[in-house]
Amino acid sequence: MPDQTTGTGKKTAGAFDIRNIIGLLLGTYGVILLLAGLFADKSLDKTGGVNANLWTGLALAVAAVVFLGWARLKPIVVPEEVEKAGDDPTRPAPRRRAGGH
DSSP states (O other), X not given: OOOOBOTTSXXXXXXXXHHHHHHHHHHHHHHHHHHHHHHSOOOTTTTTSOOHHHXXXXXXXXXXXXXXXXXXXXXXXXXXXXXXXXXXXXXXOOOOOTTOO
């Protein structure tokens, strides 16, 4: 699998970017609700005359496009090297187990 790179040759998060995962999840639910709104029983009497599945599916599909577009237009650039974090004085030290292990 080739590395995801920007125009400057820097590596990006690609498929592991959380915005892609959220966008795909919202898009999946959106498509399911759109299909349910178009082909399933609309139950308009329960929702006050509004096809709730259709409108919610449409909103989720739009949100998915926004997330996927955002990830595509502004990718997260992964640095080549990351400096090792020093010891953090605010982090608690590991506890020793009884028995000397």
